[in-house]
Amino acid sequence: MSGSAAVHVAVGVIRDGNGNILLTQRAKHTHQGGLWEFPGGKLEAHETVTQALRRELQEEVGITVQTAKPLIKINHCYPDLRVLLDVWQVTDFSGVAEACEGQAMQWVEPRQLSDYAFPVANVPIITASRLPDRYAILEGSSAKQVLANLERIINKRITMLQLRIKSLPAAETAAVCHAVLANCRQHGIQVLLNSDLLLTGLPADGLHLSSRALLACQTKPSPYRWVAASCHNLQELRHAENIGADFAVLAPILPTATHPDAQPLGWETMAKLIDQVNLPVFALGGLELDDMDRVLHAGAQGIAGISAFLS
Numbered sequence: 179m180s181g182s183a184a185v186h187v188a189v190g191v192i193r194d195g196n197g198n199i200l201l202t203q204r205a206k207h208t209h210q211g212g213l214w215e216f217p218g219g220k221l222e223a224h225e226t227v228t229q230a231l232r233r234e235l236q237e238e239v240g241i242t243v244q245t246a247k248p249l250i251k252i253n254h255c256y257p258d259l260r261v262l263l264d265v266w267q268v269t270d271f272s273g274v275a276e277a278c279e280g281q282a283m284q285w286v287e288p289r290q291l292s293d294y295a296f297p298v299a300n301v302p303i304i305t306a307s308r309l310p311d312r313y314a315i316l317e318g319s320s321a322k323q324v325l326a327n328l329e330r331i332i333n334k335r336i337t338m339l340q341l342r343i344k345s346l347p348a349a350e351t352a353a354v355c356h357a358v359l360a361n362c363r364q365h366g367i368q369v370l371l372n373s374d375l376l377l378t379g380l381p382a383d384g385l386h387l388s389s390r391a392l393l394a395c396q397t398k399p400s401p402y403r404w405v406a407a408s409c410h411n412l413q414e415l416r417h418a419e420n421i422g423a424d425f426a427v428l429a430p431i432l433p434t435a436t437h438p439d440a441q442p443l444g445w446e447t448m449a450k451l452i453d454q455v456n457l458p459v460f461a462l463g464g465l466e467l468d469d470m471d472r473v474l475h476a477g478a479q480g481i482a483g484i485s486a487f488l489s
């Protein structure tokens with residue numbers, strides 16, 4: 179199968195006003211029959227992906243797409259078929275969803291997606307649909323500064339952050355981590371601890387591997403709700419994918435004052451790298467929130483940043 183051209187499929191992760199996601203069940207006799215899916219279907223000749231998305235979602239679930247943004251692209255080789263799943267997040271639509279082809283249909287909370295049996299190619303789509311489009315990196319050169327930065331991040335309505343404290347004495351680091359975790363819990367922010375922190379027993383939501391820690395892992399560290407990894411090139415991205423990391427952060431995309439010596443990847447290389455892995459990837463380095471649209475269209479999950487969320 180690997181030699182034949184991939185079947186290009188437009189797929190919609192459709193959300194209602196409460197954040198629930200629409201699932202339908204594939205007909206028994208079809209490819210991957212009986213499994214649950216995000217509605218969508220194959221591009222017809224001369225159709226763009228957004229045209230196909232619009233047509234398929236009208237045909238299958240009777241809705242008219244008003245706003246959609248790219249979520250993730252998955253290249254997957256089934257034993258009998260190679261597919262390119264071009265997944266879009268539908269954030270606004272008109273009409274009431276109905277099962278136009280007699281298929282089973284459900285609105286499902288993101289955390290309940292794991293209760294449904296999907297085609298194997300869908301694993302990173304499910305992860306992507308549970309992740310935000312902004313991932314903050316919380317740092318600071320003193321306890322006071324870390325907490326002040328957290329305050330600004332909270333005001334930006336961030337829902338996920340990486341805690342990366344490098345330069346504080348051990349006792350102060352532990353105290354600050356506890357304070358950050360308590361504050362984040364209160365505000366519904368998920369916290370991933372950077373692997374360099376070397377603190378055990380903290381009630382965090384996940385682990386963020388430095389690229390060095392990533393390359394030292396042969397399997398996904400457990401038990402963590404989220405495992406993320408810092409990557410700078412294709413080798414690291416592939417390694418993150420191979421060990422089953424949930425997502426990666428790719429850097430630096432643009433020149434940045436924090437890493438003046440690092441060679442930026444640029445937009446084109448970033449898009450090419452992301453295209454080669456089936457993994458949600460946040461773009462980091464010199465980006466601002468205004469770049470979000472361009473970042474999403476380059477294939478990324480969203481923007482990661484230190485200063486991007488501090489203004």
Ligand SMILES: Nc1nc2c([nH]c(=O)n2[C@H]2C[C@H](O)[C@@H](COP(=O)(O)OP(=O)(O)OP(=O)(O)O)O2)c(=O)[nH]1
Pocket residue numbers: 187188189208209210214215216217218219220221234259261263297298299300
């Ligand atoms: N729509 C959709 N297709 C998926 C998902 N995951 C996954 O592996 N696929 C695969 C199954 C199929 O091989 C292909 C989608 O084809 P399809 O059967 O939906 O195509 P279609 O709606 O145009 O159907 P048809 O006209 O050929 O009957 O992609 C998913 O979440 N949604």
Ligand SMILES: [Mg+2]
Pocket residue numbers: 217218219220238
């Ligand atoms: Mg279909």
